[in-house]
Amino acid sequence: MKTLSIIESAYRATVEEQDDTIVWIHGAMKGAGAELAVLLRGNAVNYLVEAQNAGGLAFGDWEQTQPPRLASDLAALAAKGVEICYVAEDVAERGIERSELIAGVQPVAREAVAELVGRYERVWHW
Amino acid sequence: MTRYLLIESRDPFDSNDVRFCCDLAQQLAAVKNEVTLFLVKNGVLPARSGARSDDLTRLAGAGVRVLADSFSLRERGIDERRLATGVAAAPLDVVMDALAEGAKVIWH
């Protein structure tokens, strides 16, 4: 059953986990054969910004060598066949230009979210 | 027609994003889906008569069934008899009923 996952939560534990755990679990489920689509909304639309860079953190003499690479992870998810959409107004309200976003993702108007939700038998909100 | 149960656990005093559930509920109801908005935890705070409850009353007027978890209300000392217009108290069983009956249930 194809599932739409609406992802809203952003930058919650990404440094510690070195991933966004919700994006990550979708990669893992896709690898296990899941049929998935993703709608990014709220602050999570910022995950599509190609220029994100969380590198260089150190805590004492412990250096983080694998920072989260959220835009790449979403691009990889898209490359695996997961349709990735984002709420267009949420991008605009945050002053993000479309040219800043990774390729291969589709805008959805806020007023069209209900129609998108209606197309999937299963809808999860993260 | 599809059945939806949207669970709102956030409140407008703490979160801007309660608009998401309200807007989604309204949009889904506008195209004749059966929509329930179930308030739980601090999500029941605007259900108190006189609180920031206009959105809830408007949703009820638009055909959305607006319910507030009885336990969450009692926990916060909100009198079930003095809820905002259009809001009714209900047990959490409503959520389990919706799940059991195959409604699309979304937690916000």
Add this chain to the structure above:
Amino acid sequence: MADKKTITIAIMDAPYENARSTTALRLIDLAARRGYNINVFAYEGAVLQPFSGQTPHPNAVHGRNVEEENHFIPKDAIAALMREAERNGGKIDWVNCGLCVDERGAGAAIAGVRRGSPADLWQMAEASDNTLVIATR
């Protein structure tokens, strides 16, 4: 009794952090009383919900000893829910996401909890009548 259903609930919150946890347990309680089969996929901090190392404590502010305080201990509530489900002809299959367990050192869980992976969430969802995701914030 109502038709037996299988419901999957995904949770993410560690104990004692947010009322999402107790609301999830309330839902599981309702399902257990109905004799449903309940799949729980515990992700991130939620893998600590059934952690067997939890111990109760007294409450000096209220002048209560351990017995009087009878503090809510999630692992005990979960064990009770498992018994309740079985009593009514159902079952709780509680899966802790393995990597989340590892990074939190939460390997010691009560009986009836098994280690799993994201594939379990998908498989549980596919085999259920319905699924509810209660994400953290």
